[in-house]
Amino acid sequence: MTPYSKDFPVSWEELHRNARALSWRLLEQGPWKGIIAITxxxxxxxxxxxxxxxxxxIDTICIVSYSGDAGEAAMKQGELSVLKGVEGDGEGFILIDDLVDTGRTAQKVRDMLPKAHFATIYAKPAGKPLVDTFVTEVSQDTWIRFPWDMEYTFSTPLADRHAK
Ligand SMILES: O=P(O)(O)OC[C@H]1O[C@H](OP(=O)(O)OP(=O)(O)O)[C@H](O)[C@@H]1O
Ligand code: HPA
Ligand SMILES: [Mg+2]
Incomplete structure (x- = not known):
């Protein structure tokens, strides 16, 4: 069992639109020295x-938490393990992640770079207070499916699913 009961698939187009909206907001808060991506x-x-x-x-913080590549395994968070950090306190840098969920990853990177500006595309309520700028909020029981994790497959008509 996972705490996620809703599925929220995101298309490449939607992701691109949201990332551009985030860029607008961040441009207004600049200037910036660089971007640190949380891999x-x-x-x-x-x-x-x-x-x-x-x-x-552009630099990276390489961090591993949710295990597995698909399905329920990917929805379980394990110990956070930092494979690579960056020097300094993050001043003038944007720290970017796709989303904040429980906020554990966000807390870890904020501890590492307390002066960086932490931005995400999506935010769930538990992690939202740790984000400086985000675009879209989704409920805590929603699992976001990013386009790089999906492929086109047959979709069962709603009526057939309803009959079962
Ligand atoms: O707020 P939290 O509950 O900590 O979850 C958010 C983190 O979980 C996901 O990464 P994940 O660890 O799955 O690794 P990935 O980015 O390599 O896919 C996501 O990209 C965030 O980094
Ligand atoms: O909702 C999510 N989607 C994808 N990866 C995640 N990692 C934590 N929460 C999520
Ligand atoms: Mg991640």
Missing amino acids: RGGLVPAAILCREMDIRL
Whole structure:
């Protein structure tokens, strides 16, 4: 059992639109020295942000928490393990991740870089207080499905699902 009862699939188009909206908000709060992507989920948003904001200095914090690549296994969070950090306190840098859920990852990176500006595309209520700028809020019981985790497959008509 996981605490997630709703599925929220996100298309490439929607992700791109939201990342551009985030870029607008962050541009207004600049200037910025660079972007630090929290891997792996922050990598695609970071690519869109640095293109839109003309930022050329890009670094990563490499962190592992949710295990497994698919299904329920991916919805369980284990111990946080930092594979790679960055020097300094983060002043003038944007820290970007795809989402904040429980806030555990956010808390960890904020402890590492207390002066960085933490931004995400999506935020759930438990992690929201740890984010400086985000675009879209979803409920705590929603699991967001990013486009890089999905492929096109047959969809059973609603009436057939209802009959079962
Ligand atoms: O707020 P939290 O409950 O800590 O969850 C949010 C984190 O979980 C996901 O990463 P994940 O650990 O699944 O790794 P990935 O980015 O490599 O897919 C997501 O990209 C965030 O980094
Ligand atoms: O809702 C989510 N979707 C994808 N990855 C995640 N990691 C934590 N929460 C989520
Ligand atoms: Mg992540």
